Amino acid sequence: MVVQLRDDLQSLQVIVPGLYPSWRKNQLEVIEQVHDSLKQHIAIQAPTGFGKSASAAGSLIAAGDRGIILTLTKQLGDQYYRDFFPIGLKTVKGRGNFQCALVREKTADVAPCVAGMKCSFKRGGCDYYDQKREAVESSLVSMNIKYFLYEANYGGEFTGIKSLFIDEAHKLEDSVKDFIEVRFSKARFREEGQPLPTVLTFESLSAWVDNTIGTIEAELEQVLMELEEDPHNDILTIRGIRLSAAKNALDKFELVDSTWVIDEDDYAIILKPVWVGKYLDQVLYRHAEKTIFMSATLPRSVLESLNIIDYDYINLPSSFDSKSRPVIWVPAANLARSAKNPMLELRKLTSAIDAAADKFSDKKGIIHTVNYRISEYILENSRHKDRIVTHKNAQEREQVLNLFKKSDKPLILVSPSFTDGIDLPYDECRWQCIAKIPYDNLGDKQVKARANADPQWYATSAIVTLIQAYGRIMRADDDHGVTYIFDSSLMYLINNWRVIFDQVSWFLDALLILQNNTLVPFNEFIVSPQFSNSRK
Numbered sequence: 001m002v003v004q005l006r007d008d009l010q011s012l013q014v015i016v017p018g019l020y021p022s023w024r025k026n027q028l029e030v031i032e033q034v035h036d037s038l039k040q041h042i043a044i045q046a047p048t049g050f051g052k053s054a055s056a057a058g059s060l061i062a063a064g065d066r067g068i069i070l071t072l073t074k075q076l077g078d079q080y081y082r083d084f085f086p087i088g089l090k091t092v093k094g095r096g097n098f099q100c101a102l103v104r105e106k107t108a109d110v111a112p113c114v115a116g117m118k119c120s121f122k123r124g125g126c127d128y129y130d131q132k133r134e135a136v137e138s139s140l141v142s143m144n145i146k147y148f149l150y151e152a153n154y155g156g157e158f159t160g161i162k163s164l165f166i167d168e169a170h171k172l173e174d175s176v177k178d179f180i181e182v183r184f185s186k187a188r189f190r191e192e193g194q195p196l197p198t199v200l201t202f203e204s205l206s207a208w209v210d211n212t213i214g215t216i217e218a219e220l221e222q223v224l225m226e227l228e229e230d231p232h233n234d235i236l237t238i239r240g241i242r243l244s245a246a247k248n249a250l251d252k253f254e255l256v257d258s259t260w261v262i263d264e265d266d267y268a269i270i271l272k273p274v275w276v277g278k279y280l281d282q283v284l285y286r287h288a289e290k291t292i293f294m295s296a297t298l299p300r301s302v303l304e305s306l307n308i309i310d311y312d313y314i315n316l317p318s319s320f321d322s323k324s325r326p327v328i329w330v331p332a333a334n335l336a337r338s339a340k341n342p343m344l345e346l347r348k349l350t351s352a353i354d355a356a357a358d359k360f361s362d363k364k365g366i367i368h369t370v371n372y373r374i375s376e377y378i379l380e381n382s383r384h385k386d387r388i389v390t391h392k393n394a395q396e397r398e399q400v401l402n403l404f405k406k407s408d409k410p411l412i413l414v415s416p417s418f419t420d421g422i423d424l425p426y427d428e429c430r431w432q433c434i435a436k437i438p439y440d441n442l443g444d445k446q447v448k449a450r451a452n453a454d455p456q457w458y459a460t461s462a463i464v465t466l467i468q469a470y471g472r473i474m475r476a477d478d479d480h481g482v483t484y485i486f487d488s489s490l491m492y493l494i495n496n497w498r499v500i501f502d503q504v505s506w507f508l509d510a511l512l513i514l515q516n517n518t519l520v521p522f523n524e525f526i527v528s529p530q531f532s533n534s535r536k
């Protein structure tokens with residue numbers, strides 16, 4: 001079995017010689033373990049440098065059956081396509097990338113079939129469906145998880161998969177949460193003469209759904225009949241697409257029960273489950289014989305929240321020398337809500353960041369701030385403001401990242417949202433500061449309900465985000481970069497949740513503590529009397 005598997009995998013190296021000249025340490029062993037496992041679920045925690053994407057592609061090539069790699073961010077999806085397209089990886093591009101063959105002035109995302117109209121081009125002649133069919137028949141496919149969830153559960157083509165790899169699985173719960181949540185547009189239902197109830201309870205919404213669904217279905221049926229007669233009618237198409245979206249939301253309500261959180265903004269009523277895990281069998285796991293979860297940060301508490309009980313667990317050490325990736329804790333500021341003088345704490349934080357920036361005056365760095373309030377304060381008060389690039393919202397994010405990556409000036413990228421999903425190797429970034437432990441926002445009702453019910457979940461989420469941020473700047477064996485953590489509560493978090501930190505021990509291996517102007521390794525710091533005092 002092993003010899004045959006290894007022979008099969010040679011093709012990957014031959015075809016992608018520049019990228020993958022040879023297998024890295026542990027990769028073949030992991031592929032074999034995945035191949036031989038009899039469990040439905042396999043979790044691989046592998047720090048950066050292991051080469052998760054090559055292992056996933058290699059596993060699928062070796063298996064030769066229907067296999068899909070799910071990615072949770074666009075950057076990672078693009079990377080898979082770039083790296084493995086030469087060896088036949090297929091991907092499914094979204095509808096917006098294709099022209100409709102029936103109504104040629106439209107793209108496929110606003111075509112009549114989106115409303116539910118039957119179209120003969122679906123079986124051949126529609127570019128969107130043609131590329132999708134190719135992917136359905138392939139053994140090596142990657143796609144975005146949101147697309148997969150939608151297609152597997154409503155389209156039906158991407159079910160019956162042999163092996164489903166989920167990369168960045170530490171974020172899986174978030175992606176599935178977005179798919180499961182039910183969003184009722186206020187304007188849409190008002191336009192249809194079915195306004196949402198003013199008193200929002202599970203019971204009032206259940207009664208409203210029961211009263212509304214028949215009307216929406218009848219309207220949609222009528223529109224589809226008219227659309228088949230007149231597919232070029234723009235008004236009918238738009239109305240059909242809106243009614244179809246309304247019907248989907250109403251259908252999804254069957255998952256909702258009285259434990260769900262009911263939220264509201266200016267545009268919609270949003271219903272969210274407190275926990276997502278119990279729905280994962282239904283919306284995800286049932287579509288594959290074997291599901292493989294991969295991430296650099298996949299402690300067992302993450303797997304618990306994904307409702308995985310019986311699984312094989314492969315936990316790999318970091319292949320990077322801890323001296324090349326030091327993480328230095330300087331307890332400079334208390335940024336907790338309970339801090340007595342928040343402005344003073346922000347001043348102390350900015351001084352610490354400025355001191356780090358002084359040390360790296362000719363190198364690019366990134367500051368992870370957790371929120372825009374801290375970003376703004378640093379931008380206004382740092383001595384290095386002329387080096388800072390930042391963004392005010394999610395839309396500017398990509399643009400600022402590109403500018404930062406391409407620049408050869410010693411810029412400092414200040415942002416609350418680059419803890420995950422980006423690579424800043426080598427001179428793209430040599431140092432970074434984590435201003436605050438990245439706890440989830442307790443202002444969100446769903447987060448609050450979860451944190452109250454399960455403090456371990458709340459801590460796990462912060463630890464995973466913290467360690468993901470740590471991994472942004474050190475991307476290869478010959479790379480190096482320094483990380484500073486300035487939040488004074490780090491040691492409290494480690495003490496309380498040591499069981500989680502021990503599962504990502506490569507983080508603790510690199511942790512140094514600034515004490516009396518000396519950097520003390522974490523393992524030595526634990527036994528020192530100063531440490532005992534600092535806990536009180």
Ligand code: SF4
Pocket residue numbers: 099100101102103107108111112113114119120121122125126127128129
């Ligand atoms: S299936 Fe038909 S209506 Fe839909 S995008 Fe393709 S050609 Fe257009």
